[in-house]
Amino acid sequence: MNAPIDFYFDFSSPYGYLASHKIEALAARYGRGVTWRPMLLGVAFKATGSGPLPSIPLKGDYAKRDFLRSARFHGVPFRMPEPFPVSTVAACRAFYSLNDPKEQVLLAKALFRAYFIDNVNIGEASQVLKISNSLGLRPEIDSQAVKDKTRAEVEAALAKGVFGSPYIVIDGEPFWGVDRFDQIERWLKEPF
Amino acid sequence: MNAPIDFYFDFSSPYGYLASHKIEALAARYGRGVTWRPMLLGVAFKATGSGPLPSIPLKGDYAKRDFLRSARFHGVPFRMPEPFPVSTVAACRAFYSLNDPKEQVLLAKALFRAYFIDNVNIGEASQVLKISNSLGLRPEIDSQAVKDKTRAEVEAALAKGVFGSPYIVIDGEPFWGVDRFDQIERWLKEPF
Numbered sequence: 001m002n003a004p005i006d007f008y009f010d011f012s013s014p015y016g017y018l019a020s021h022k023i024e025a026l027a028a029r030y031g032r033g034v035t036w037r038p039m040l041l042g043v044a045f046k047a048t049g050s051g052p053l054p055s056i057p058l059k060g061d062y063a064k065r066d067f068l069r070s071a072r073f074h075g076v077p078f079r080m081p082e083p084f085p086v087s088t089v090a091a092c093r094a095f096y097s098l099n100d101p102k103e104q105v106l107l108a109k110a111l112f113r114a115y116f117i118d119n120v121n122i123g124e125a126s127q128v129l130k131i132s133n134s135l136g137l138r139p140e141i142d143s144q145a146v147k148d149k150t151r152a153e154v155e156a157a158l159a160k161g162v163f164g165s166p167y168i169v170i171d172g173e174p175f176w177g178v179d180r181f182d183q184i185e186r187w188l189k190e191p192f
Numbered sequence: 193m194n195a196p197i198d199f200y201f202d203f204s205s206p207y208g209y210l211a212s213h214k215i216e217a218l219a220a221r222y223g224r225g226v227t228w229r230p231m232l233l234g235v236a237f238k239a240t241g242s243g244p245l246p247s248i249p250l251k252g253d254y255a256k257r258d259f260l261r262s263a264r265f266h267g268v269p270f271r272m273p274e275p276f277p278v279s280t281v282a283a284c285r286a287f288y289s290l291n292d293p294k295e296q297v298l299l300a301k302a303l304f305r306a307y308f309i310d311n312v313n314i315g316e317a318s319q320v321l322k323i324s325n326s327l328g329l330r331p332e333i334d335s336q337a338v339k340d341k342t343r344a345e346v347e348a349a350l351a352k353g354v355f356g357s358p359y360i361v362i363d364g365e366p367f368w369g370v371d372r373f374d375q376i377e378r379w380l381k382e383p384f
Binding site for chain 1: 241253258261366369
């Protein structure tokens with residue numbers, strides 16, 4: 001069995017959301033698992049001097065169009081959420097407060113679905129808890145241990161060079177963007 | 193005959209160079225021509241508050257790796273030039289000083305080849321002229337009329353929302369990046 005693929009993403013990233021719909025099937029075709037690793041784009045933006053796409057002149061208008069078109073291209077249900085983007089600290093903490101990867105992924109998918117399909121503001125801690133509870137999960141997002149663990153995970157991602165979402169690492173090889181899935185697929189067949 | 197595809201690029205953009213190898217065959221498969229439209233990324237960066245990829249923390253290191261891998265993925269000969277990036281004002285002026293689109297494209301391909309295969313510094317006006325002369329072309333890069341025309345073309349590109357390279361526009365629909373060629377191909381079949 002080959003090592004699992006590292007899948008870094010931010011819960012409010014449209015391209016991260018699109019990737020979340022495709023990564024598991026792609027990995028499975030090549031006998032791989034996926035380790036889901038939410039991070040905070042806001043922290044990465046401080047390192048790269050960037051900001052949320054919609055806030056950038058010219059690029060922002062293009063991005064809003066490209067989100068919708070890319071969702072249609074990949075056949076993924078998508079609705080532009082409002083507000084956008086939102087802080088994903090509570091979502092991230094809820095994820096990392098869980099210890100079972102299956103529960104983590106279950107919650108991650110529900111949070112993505114809430115934000116990008118049902119237009120629920122997952123920037124609000126109360127909504128994150130409500131979604132979690134509906135799955136029978138009881139994440140602790142206010143404990144210091146969970147805060148520390150979340151911060152350590154986000155810092156570890158940055159230390160590995162993760163600056164965007166989605167950011168996929170396969171045996172040390174990094175791929176940024178759902179638009180690198182064609183390269184990822186070829187890489188999984190054989191590194192080139 | 194459908195309208196030609198607008199192909200915007202900067203002469204020192206690796207992704208623009210990769211796109212230059214693919215755009216004509218792709219367009220031809222759908223009965224389209226291509227209008228080559230060099231622009232100046234430096235001017236666009238002022239509008240978006242961005243800068244050359246290698247200068248950006250984290251993203252820069254990734255970009256250098258991705259340039260090489262993307263070239264291998266697309267099967268395009270590529271060598272990382274040094275220095276990189278360079279000013280492409282002289283290259284742009286030489287291009288726009290020519291009136292025959294066939295001569296423009298001939299020169300554009302030679303400039304790309306010089307920079308990304310032969311490691312010739314096309315940031316130097318003398319090199320641009322040498323390459324032009326080797327093709328039997330005599331561009332005037334110092335005339336005020338050519339400077340004005342180049343500035344007008346670059347400003348027109350920005351006014352159309354062009355902020356990156358390559359940037360392709362098909363019947364008003366914009367696509368940024370060589371990694372949108374899969375979407376471009378589907379769009380040429382039928383807008384989605």
